[in-house]
Amino acid sequence: MEYVNPEGLRLDGRRPMEMRQIRAEIGSVAKADGSALFEMGNTKVIAAVYGPREVQNRSQQISDKALVRCEYSMANFSTGDRMRKPKGDRRSTEISLVIRQTMEACIMTHLMPRSQIDIFVQVLQADGGTRSACINAATLALADAGIPLRDLVTSCSAGYLNSTPLLDLNYVEDSAGGPDVTVGFLPKLDKVTLLQMDSKLSIDLFENVMQLAIEGCKAVANYIREILLENTKQLEYRRGL
Amino acid sequence: MREIQLSLNKTQKIRLQRALEKLESLSSKVNSHASVTIADSIPVSYEDGVLKGHGTLDFNGELVSTVCGVVERVNKLVYVRTLRAKYKPEVGDIIVGRVSEVAQKRWRLDINYSQDAVLMLSSMNLADGIQRRRTALDELNMRSIFEEDDVICAEVRGFQYDGLHLQARSQKYGKLQRGQLLTVPPYLMKRRKQHFHHLDQYGVDLILGCNGFIWVGEHVEARDDMVEDQEKKPELQNTKSQKNSMSLEDQERTYTPIETRQNICRIANAIRVLSTLGFNITAEVITETVNLSSSLNLDIHQMLGSEFCVLVAEGEAERRSLTKRKG
Known part of the structure; x- marks a missing residue:
């Protein structure tokens, strides 16, 4: 199948180096301590953060840092074919683990000993790149909850189809079976915290594709930062002196 | 951006927008540059010496914030005050x-x-x-x-x-006892000299907890009935069955008149409106909001409607601009 046509356009009309439109909204869950909605094109993800709060299961309590938990789930209506998925299937357990590890790396857990932070992410609409969207949503929600972070983690995917590196794959491109690199990136510290790849890619091409994904992460980070600053200003002036 | 979750019609939307813009213009002159987000570097002069406070991190000799908030400086100390934490x-x-x-x-x-x-x-x-x-x-x-x-x-x-x-x-x-507990975001509360308020005209006690829990309840006279309780306790313990079926006298004591209950609800709703709008919550602002609602002859349930919210926002903008002019 042709994923990039001779004019250099992809199936959804984007250029190879172009990202989908991103949109974010803070405070979409009223009862949560922090929450956010994040959209990358047709992929739509909601995240809610509770805590730091008292540890529910005393035996899991860590005396010098906070316990971070994460739960990823996909809404039944998120995909084209409506399947009833059992809770805790392998895919969602794996993604929960990935998100948890990525977020734990940037949360300053030692500042909140003997407490617990719960992150819940749910995919409302899936169109490829749910992993990245979930990480971005979780970052926004954590920032909204006022939890100290070393840096904003952002994530973006990139792939390689028809001998062209492509940024931010959608569902059709994702299911083509080509290489798919997901990167989690700390823009300020200039460090990679998450790197996953499906399929194979030669080393010099991989460098290229990864660099492309990192560029995508930086773009997301700029957008997230704008949203957060706007939100902070609003809260401040509304509260008054 | 945190949207206020209300169903507004067109004119209400515009009025609310205008009131919020007014609030923004009032506060922007004070410190608009002081807001930071995560991983923003905070400008400091190292010659004077810097004490790192909460919400900051040293990154390659640069002071970086770890939370979203407002930078505060007290002498050498630099810290970031978080909102919504x-x-x-x-x-x-x-x-x-x-x-x-x-x-x-x-x-x-x-x-x-x-x-x-x-x-x-x-x-x-x-x-x-x-x-x-x-x-x-x-x-x-x-x-x-x-x-x-x-x-x-x-x-x-x-x-x-x-x-x-x-x-x-x-x-x-x-x-x-005999009241309502409300939870608001703790950054809306301010530490004051007085957190216990007795609103005389309503017969209501108002306790503004620093942690964002607010108690609105019937006024209790300094709680000296505890001594009385102690005397009654032995007989209560002897006959446990009596404990459940309250005597007429007990019922009399726990009865709250309907006006007081209505007042409690009115004050509670005023606090709810203020917290959805994200305004600072103090006893004065609460009483002002309650007075506004009763002067408009609004029912208690109407206070949570969008119209009253817009009115409160406009009132707040007016109030802040007045205090600004004075000061």
Whole structure:
């Protein structure tokens, strides 16, 4: 199948180096301590953060840092074919683990000993790149909850189809079976915290594709930062002196 | 951006927008540049020496914020004040909490902090007001003082090795009954001299806990009926069946007149409106909002409607611009 046509356009009309439109909204869950909605094109993800709060299961309590938990789930209506998925299937357990590890790396857990932070992410609409969207949503929600972070983690995917590196794959491109690199990136510290790849890619091409994904992460980070600053200003002036 | 979740019609939307813009223009002159987000670097001059405070991190010799908030500078100390974070207790804060567990010689309270707070039996005044060692019998009777899910008012005593400790060594602290507990974001509360308010005209007590828990309840006369309670207790314990079927006298005592209940609801709704709008919550603002609602002859349930919200926002903008002109 042709994923990039001779004019250099992809199936959804984007250029190879172009990202989908991103949109974010803070405070979409009223009862949560922090929450956010994040959209990358047709992929739509909601995240809610509770805590730091008292540890529910005393035996899991860590005396010098906070316990971070994460739960990823996909809404039944998120995909084209409506399947009833059992809770805790392998895919969602794996993604929960990935998100948890990525977020734990940037949360300053030692500042909140003997407490617990719960992150819940749910995919409302899936169109490829749910992993990245979930990480971005979780970052926004954590920032909204006022939890100290070393840096904003952002994530973006990139792939390689028809001998062209492509940024931010959608569902059709994702299911083509080509290489798919997901990167989690700390823009300020200039460090990679998450790197996953499906399929194979030669080393010099991989460098290229990864660099492309990192560029995508930086773009997301700029957008997230704008949203957060706007939100902070609003809260401040509304509260008054 | 945090949207206010209300269903507004077109004119209301524009009016609210205008009121909020007015608020923005009033505050922007003070410090618009001081807002930071995560991983923004904070400009400081290292010649003067810098003390890193909360919410900051040293990154390659650069001061970087770790939370979203407003940069505050006190002499050499530089810290970031977070908006929308969990409550951070300080010694002497007056808080309202809910008992989550009765444990050995202590109650655990949920106070909207990252851990549960501890109220020791020994840091409570006993009902009879006598100072003495707490015996095993006292420990067994702990549930007669506070049970699970009771709402309590107390003061922060300090941090000990096993967590945050509270104390309730005065008649004004203790169990809160016959009222409503409201939760608002703790950054809307300010530390004041006075957190207990008796709103005379409504016969209502208002306790503004620093942790964002607000108690609105019927006015209680300095709680000196505790002594009375003690005298009645023995007979109550003897006949447990009597405890359930309240005597007529008891019913009389627990009865709250309908006007008071309506006043409680009105004040509670005023607080709800203020918290959805994200305005600072003080006793003056609350009474002002309540007066506004009663002067408009609004029913209690209408206060949560969008029209009243817009009116409150406009009123707040007006009020702040007035105080600005004075100052």
